[in-house]
Amino acid sequence: MRRRVQEDPASIAFAALAEEYRRQGRYDEAVETCHAGLQRHPAYMSARVTLGRALIETGDLDAAREQFETVLRSAPENLAAIRGLAQIHEKQGHSTEMDPHLAEMMRVHTASLAAAAPPPAPVAVPVIDAAPPPPAPTPPATIPFKPRDPRPDPAIAATITRLERFLAAIRHARTA
16 A cells, blocks of 8 residues: 555555554554645545544644544534544543533434434333223224236336346456
8 A cells, every 4th residue: 555655646545554554553654644645635534534543642632633623624424523522622631511512513423323223122011000001092094005016117127137237247257
């Protein structure tokens, strides 16, 4: 990957290289690689997140905060940037409540996760000496069921046939 970035300095592969450096604990190299790549690609937000994470590890919390805030101006829902800011607050001994903006972002993100999560399965709890259950409500009027036409749509069938032929040609080309 390093060779690829050296051969083509304009490549966005710098971000993957920097992330690899960061994961290996080579934080200074990650920071240097991100700075060089972001000069050519300043809007590459995942590289800014990598840079922010590496800067946290080097102790440059102000520069890391700047990177995460830049990401959040472009992508307010970016979870990695939100977590990065929370990590900075934690390292500084602050709670997220001290930064109302960060607290609101975390609240919104948590709410969106809760909304996306399936509800927990109901658990049967035995009831002792309980009153009889109320009568079941009357079901609403039902909509008559109309079965789907069993004949396939000719246009869809033709498209599927063409796609299957295309896939077979790809498989044949790969084995040849």
